[in-house]
Amino acid sequence: MDRPGFDDIIKLACCLFSFTGLPYILLIEKLKHIKSALKLWLKDIKINEEETFTSLSNDIQNLDKILETRELHEEEHWIYSECKIGILELEDLRNKDSQQRSRVKWASYGYDNSSYFHRSIKNLESRSRIHGLTINNIWVTKLSLVKKEARSFFAKRFKCSSDPIPNLSCYNIK
Template sequence: MVKKKWNSYPFQGSAFVKFKEKMKCLKGDLKVWNKDVFGDINTSKKRTLQEIEVFDCQDCSGILTEADRLKRSVLVTRLRELDKKLDSLVCQKARVSWLKYGDSCTRFYHSTLRWRRLKNEVKGVEVGGQWFEEPCTVRLEAKKLFETRFKATKDLGVRLDGIEFKSLSTEVSLSLIAVFTEKEIRDVVWQCEGTKSPRPDGFNFNFLKKS
């Protein structure tokens, strides 16, 4: 399906532009294909539970046949598969939502922020055995502390006399600012693990290598 759709997109322009536009169209076609093949998982799960409930009622009444028991076993297996698919879908959506929206605006989230703010708050400083909470005194003592810690001395104690540093050749220096070639990009992609994906809702490197 992917190969057939990929070859059917008639885009013109550079290779990168065609690749980008094809990826956009393929993503939309995959959504349509997923809906046609798998359908709505929640609806399928609800319908399967209703069918299992019918067989359970027949079992309680003592009218469940062996053929019906076999059908119920198949439905239970299907229900487990739907649960796995639903769990996988929830995990994928959670990763996308995390990258898109970040932390949810919940009571737990804000209570955690308040706790961290109170924990990191500097309420006062002790100077000469006395406790001060005035903001001006706290700022002044903090300034003195960091000035003492990070104040540079006149003699750093480092000597670089007589040390020969390695330098890049002219050819290597020019290669650092050269335009990337198609072979270099291909080599980088081929060195990546095939099952990895640049982002949660992207295509993995197996797809990129094959396409």
Template sequence: MSSVVKNRNYLLIRGKIAGSGLVLNIFNVYAPQSVLAKKLLWDELTQVISDSDGFWVLWGDFNAVRYREEKKNCSLKQSCVDNFNNFIFDAGLIEYSLRGRKFTFSSANGRKQSKLDRFLINPGFFNSWPEASVEAVSTFLSDHGLILLKSVLVNFVARPLRIFDSWFDRLGFQEVVVKALKKDLGCHGPPDTILMRKLCDLRVDLKVWRDEMLKKSSEKVNLPSTDLGNIQAVMEERDLTEEEEWILLESKKVLKEEEERKSSDFRQRSRIKWAKDGDENSKFFHAMINCRKASILFMAWRLMAFRCQNRRLSKRRFSGF
């Protein structure tokens, strides 16, 4: 921190981000109620921002909204909205989208709600942290909810390794699991810690085995697919020999087994996805069902039209004969 400016309606802290040397200006704003007083505050903040460099982050209770949708059961002063939007435009500020809640202020009885609290940043800050987000958190201690600016994308949950049922019959799967669990990692501590280390090591080994298995499966399918295409081309010209018939049957067998494994994996994935977000995808699935119904009706209509056409042709031929 290099300097602090205290004002009746804001607190400005200026300094440098540790480790990078980038200048950061932080405004904690509490805007007045009067429209004229807010307009004077916006002009002052615009002048301060234009006179200094670095990143700018403004947050707090601005006592103003940008759109009519940010108020519920509250009166709206269009001049206040216009002044606030003009200030954001003139100062070159950007607003992160709000997550968690739609409004940040709520009256005691919950009838009146508004989005009065927000974060405003300049393009330099946004370009450095484009994945940042603002989250509104409910609280019972105040009529204003908490707002949090998360500048770092944090995900403590490891990406799960999905094990499909078809893997259990694959060559080498059981050996990899047994070898990983029997491996001495040389770690000491509570049993749950040792088990976690073993599972992490098993995860790494299974990833290596999975990549090799998928590569071998691809190579295994390429040759039968090529042989099948060549033999089908020969079938159109001449009869097949016994050796070619055997190659044809074996190629179909290999491709059918691989297709059955893929179908099994697809079914398992669909069950996982449905169990995870089936309700969220209800609109999508209903649309798919309607499309299928429409396709079936269209095919039935075409079949009926085809039959009617054949009947007319038959009648004409019979009458002509």
């Protein structure tokens, strides 16, 4: 939808559509017509973007070769920076496309990918787990000893002090 000409292709597809029949069938057919028009348009756009990407990459490679022998002129610097910007924009569009495709797959397949996500979570948990502690310069992996040491460490840190707790008395205050 971010590509230039998207709105125009939708308007053109709607103008060229003609159908008579029940309203719900009309809507279904209209959406099918718009979808097929968008597929053709997107196919052409992708071909043009690929050609543009190849052209920009070739320009950057040529300027890199020139840069190895001498400094670039002001015009060549401008061309180099414009090529870089163009490539970044095309890569951004590709990333948005792949992100949209992943959302569509998730909507279509739903929980079919849940095993992947569960494996990812288990992997994260195993990397976050404390497998052992050094206690008195000895590596200890026994779970009960690790728990005992952790409990005693935090008990010392959060132990109440024997100092009296200050008391604030404010009389006649509403």
